[in-house]
Amino acid sequence: MHNFGVYWRSLRSRIMVFDAPLAIIIFLILSCGVVTLYSAGIDFPGRLEDQLRNIVVSFVIMWIVANIPPRTLMRFAIPIYTFGVALLIAVAVFGMVKKGSRRWINVGIVIQPSEMMKIATPLMLAWYFQKKEGALHFKDFVIATVILGVPVGLIARQPDLGTALLVVAAGFTVIFLAGLSWKVLLSIVAFIAVVTPTVIWPYLLHDYQKDRVLTMLDPTRDPLGKGFHIIQSTIAVGSGGLTGKGLLKGTQAHLEFIPERTTDFIFAVFSEEFGFIGNAVLVTLYFLLIVRCLMIAANAPTMFSRLLAGSVSMIFFTYAFVNMGMVSGILPVVGVPLPFLSYGGTALVTLGMAAGIMMSVQRNRKLVQT
Template structure:
């Protein structure tokens, strides 16, 4: 009897602070796996783990803070958030700081950041606000305007150049349009236009190194010691893990430093080598739990804005997972997308946690209003 009362009190506490318990537990499990893998892939460097712990702490704090805000607040600030993001992207275009051959950062003296990360949230919020003003399914006019709103920041980010982020930002907006009831005729037309746009993107927007990534994806063995080295070593690591893996800290590709970018973009290769097929299935199950929970929250949301926004945040998270696992296993070109909550890094992870904060606000508000 006491155990039942404790459980009820615990659930009430989580609801009072607007936290979805199932989603939080799933996220914490992924974070723990990420810390274990970072420790192994980073040469057993405890300082690396401590820095990641600090970033995770910041991300969790932001998530909890954003979960406290009513959905009406997000709805009202969407257009302003989007406009500020566009202005910042224009600022990057004209005054941005160049680093590693790309112009992606704004330096404000005390703060240096990537405005493209802001658009990962501003984009779905803006499109969800725009579409939800009218009835769903969305009209052809609204869908056309929605695609224009998606196209503007996508091009600005692609010119930095940052192909991976531009794809994620555009996907977050397109998911909203898809969830708004877009007809299959329109989807087919968009697919056709996308195919026609591909040559323009290849000849006028993509840089030489991005073109080389596509060529390497098609035939990595053509340059095994150059551009194809990353993906070849990655596939060796994944395949050598076998069914049950080599064991934690026992992966030869990572410990002997054959695998580049092993604690960031290619961390899935390290995990696969050490934990094998069984570990991969377990990781996929955890990701699937988060995705299904997010879609469940979207389905139960109280209004169209919440439904569209929650659905877009969840499906964009799926794109993160799909693209990273696809690129390290040779199924997709390398575009520099980290494995969410596993890869070492701060900016992208904080953006993801902010998205989950909004998702929790939608989830708990629905439950509290239903009482």
């Protein structure tokens, strides 16, 4: 009987690994996403069912990762990062080309290796700084920049600016939280400001990327071409008014003026049908999600856990900020989905892993305290 009690407590501790506040917030955002996808995807049979399956898979992955202690995650940092970079190199050599981008590789199933680098890169950086804890020098930050730069360069070359931006945000957060000097940070900002108009814009950006920036600044320069999608999405966001037009009543979406309305531009559908009040609720949920993640990061027991949790917090923030910004017309369109709202299995798997990492960090803190 005593052995059964011990076994039951052990089993229950493995089942009940979800951090309640974080799980509730994610569940509420997913609920908003399912309702919106029901409307946005009504002309796409099977899409809602696929998303429900993706959500189940995401929660299973979240549970599995939540059961892995941060110390074990740290052991896998080098193999995962090395494997991810090898796949990126393989994509560059013989990857599949779709819509002008070489981002996928067929290994029995078609995968997009850049997705895993959103987690693998900050994981590797957090491992590196954990090993150097208490003895950090300037050269360590240089090495960390190289660790970050390798996957970012390979992803940007595909080209996939949206994913590269997310990897930069997550990786640089680790470097900054590890103790990067404000002077160095300001110097980097000043350097980027100088090289953007002289090097990055004329030589490094592709023509379509330049067009996206110019279209963001003035969508009316090509209202029936490159600017059409931004104009229509901003019309959808604004036409929702205070309370929205109601579920299934968004004209911009159902008259097919909004592009990619189940994926990258689902926020436009949500805004049109639920209005300013709906947006306020959604933004509040994302704010609570990020705050909860930052609280977990601040209370993490080790440097590795703190850096990794901090980078995951930045991933969630960057996803939400960039997507809402591009749909609203204040940022260029870069193909970043809205977390836990947009349709897509790969993104949900990545987000499930990220949420699982947060819950693993929180669970480990409780175990350390007890």
